[in-house]
Amino acid sequence: MTGNDAVLALMVVTALGFDFTNGFHDTGNAMATSIVTGALPPRVAVAVSAVLNLVGAFLSTAVAATIANGLVASGEVTLTVVCAGLTGSILWNLATWYLGIPSSSSHALIGGVIGATVAAAGSSAVKWQGLVSKVIVPAALSPFIAGLVAVAGTLLVARITRDVSELPRERGFRLGQIGSASMVSLAHGTNDAQKTMGVITLALIANGTLPAGAKAPDWVILSCAVAIALGTYAGGWRVIRALGKGLVEIAPPQGMAAESASAAVILCSTDFGYSLSTTHVATGSILGSGVGWKGAVVRWQLARRMVTAWLFTLPAAALVGAAAYWVANGIGGTAGVVVIFVVLVLASVAFFAASRYPAVTPENVNAAWTGSVIPESAAAKAKGKAKDEVGS
Amino acid sequence: MNSWINLDAVWRIVVVGLLTGAGLPALFALGLRLLNPPGPADGPSTGRTTPGPVGYALAGLLFAVVLASIGWGISVIVGHS
Numbered sequence: 001m002t003g004n005d006a007v008l009a010l011m012v013v014t015a016l017g018f019d020f021t022n023g024f025h026d027t028g029n030a031m032a033t034s035i036v037t038g039a040l041p042p043r044v045a046v047a048v049s050a051v052l053n054l055v056g057a058f059l060s061t062a063v064a065a066t067i068a069n070g071l072v073a074s075g076e077v078t079l080t081v082v083c084a085g086l087t088g089s090i091l092w093n094l095a096t097w098y099l100g101i102p103s104s105s106s107h108a109l110i111g112g113v114i115g116a117t118v119a120a121a122g123s124s125a126v127k128w129q130g131l132v133s134k135v136i137v138p139a140a141l142s143p144f145i146a147g148l149v150a151v152a153g154t155l156l157v158a159r160i161t162r163d164v165s166e167l168p169r170e171r172g173f174r175l176g177q178i179g180s181a182s183m184v185s186l187a188h189g190t191n192d193a194q195k196t197m198g199v200i201t202l203a204l205i206a207n208g209t210l211p212a213g214a215k216a217p218d219w220v221i222l223s224c225a226v227a228i229a230l231g232t233y234a235g236g237w238r239v240i241r242a243l244g245k246g247l248v249e250i251a252p253p254q255g256m257a258a259e260s261a262s263a264a265v266i267l268c269s270t271d272f273g274y275s276l277s278t279t280h281v282a283t284g285s286i287l288g289s290g291v292g293w294k295g296a297v298v299r300w301q302l303a304r305r306m307v308t309a310w311l312f313t314l315p316a317a318a319l320v321g322a323a324a325y326w327v328a329n330g331i332g333g334t335a336g337v338v339v340i341f342v343v344l345v346l347a348s349v350a351f352f353a354a355s356r357y358p359a360v361t362p363e364n365v366n367a368a369w370t371g372s373v374i375p376e377s378a379a380a381k382a383k384g385k386a387k388d389e390v391g392s
Numbered sequence: 393m394n395s396w397i398n399l400d401a402v403w404r405i406v407v408v409g410l411l412t413g414a415g416l417p418a419l420f421a422l423g424l425r426l427l428n429p430p431g432p433a434d435g436p437s438t439g440r441t442t443p444g445p446v447g448y449a450l451a452g453l454l455f456a457v458v459l460a461s462i463g464w465g466i467s468v469i470v471g472h473s
Contacts, residue, residue: 056469059466059469059470060469060470060471133397133398137397141402145402145405145406145409146409146413148406148410149406149409149410149413149414150413150414152410152413152414153413153414153417153418156414156417156418156421157417157418157420157421160418160421160422160425161421161424161425163425163430164424164425164428164430165428165430168424168427168428169424169428172420172424172427172428173424176417176420179462180417183462183465183466186466186469187469190469253421256417256420257414257417260412260413260414260416260417261409261413261414262413263413263465264408264409264412264413264414264416265405265409265413267412267465267468267469268404268405268408268409268412269401269405270468270469271468272398272401272404272405274398274401274405
């Protein structure tokens with residue numbers, strides 16, 4: 001029984017670790033535009049987003065169990081399956097963050113859990129129709145819908161304020177941007193923190209710790225909310241930079257239009273029962289704000305790279321999740337879970353260490369885009385030329 | 393409507409998304425414009441003409457509508473608990 005308790009504890013720690021990566025991977029969805037236009041200083045922006053994610057996580061707990069329930073046969077879920085699945089999710093999140101690619105944390109989570117479930121119980125344990133109608137179709141449509149809304153918003157806003165003088169216009173839209181980005185943060189906390197709550201609850205039910213159909217216990221809600229908020233505060237500067245500086249050079253009116261489009265699409269879809277990926281929506285909105293803005297340069301090549309990563313997110317996380325399950329199951333019992341946990345920790349430390357040299361930080365996140373997520377100044381510094389240049 | 397794709401929800405999201413996601417920024421922009429009416433054509437950005445009382449009132453109304461909609465958005469989130 002103590003072995004099982006250890007596995008349970010590892011599962012919770014892994015899930016909260018995923019929630020943390022979910023936070024810093026997605027900070028950019030809400031705050032990238034506000035950071036690059038100077039509406040908020042970088043550290044203030046991530047702090048605001050963290051607080052709103054925390055609040056958002058407590059606002060609603062309705063969808064907590066649906067994420068995994070509708071996708072896999074819950075009878076096949078064991079603690080080992082969840083641990084292995086989360087391992088796949090975290091590793092994919094870390095890899096894409098390291099490359100500065102805003103990929104969907106929800107897809108990473110779903111992919112990892114599905115991969116581990118298939119490895120454990122075969123493909124019949126996956127509700128494929130649920131996967132297509134609840135995950136894949138919305139993922140394919142949402143960037144286009146968000147992009148369309150952002151194009152319309154950007155065109156309207158640019159047209160209406162074209163003869164307002166520069167200073168009040170910039171100032172006004174920066175304010176509006178903070179408001180709309182805050183809504184995205186709040187919606188993110190509500191949506192994404194719950195996905196982890198759902199997975200922990202599912203595992204607790206599978207383990208018999210909770211009765212079937214139980215709601216997420218308070219300690220699960222609290223710890224998930226704190227984990228996602230801490231992650232958000234850590235700030236995924238690489239992803240923020242890629243979204244805010246890489247795709248389009250964003251002016252405050254565009255930023256406001258993009259974040260409003262994201263907030264509107266996420267909230268509407270939540271209302272209609274679609275659980276969208278915040279990442280897909282935010283990327284679509286930012287691209288749309290570039291398309292709708294006269295003279296803006298949209299770097300489609302980078303956008304294509306991101307979309308390619310999205311296509312790989314589900315299968316890649318699934319493969320790692322499946323591999324982790326085979327390893328854990330092959331070794332067997334508590335030892336197997338401990339082994340994949342140790343490997344996961346080592347890999348995470350390696351990713352973190354690699355991301356420091358050279359690092360993307362709040363100080364250089366806004367440096368001019370030169371085709372890479374690593375600012376030129378940081379790259380030069382890493383090569384020994386200690387010439388630090390702070391972008392404005 | 394079939395079980396693979398919920399077209400009914402998709403078009404609703406498009407319509408409501410456009411109304412709120414593009415409409416509200418447009419209202420905000422309109423308010424901003426009312427507060428900063430374009431100056432006389434003599435200087436590029438020197439003319440800080442002030443809006444009349446009607447301008448202030450209308451701008452205030454527009455910002456109130458935007459704020460109310462945000463409040464509605466939050467109530468949508470809370471309503472799902």
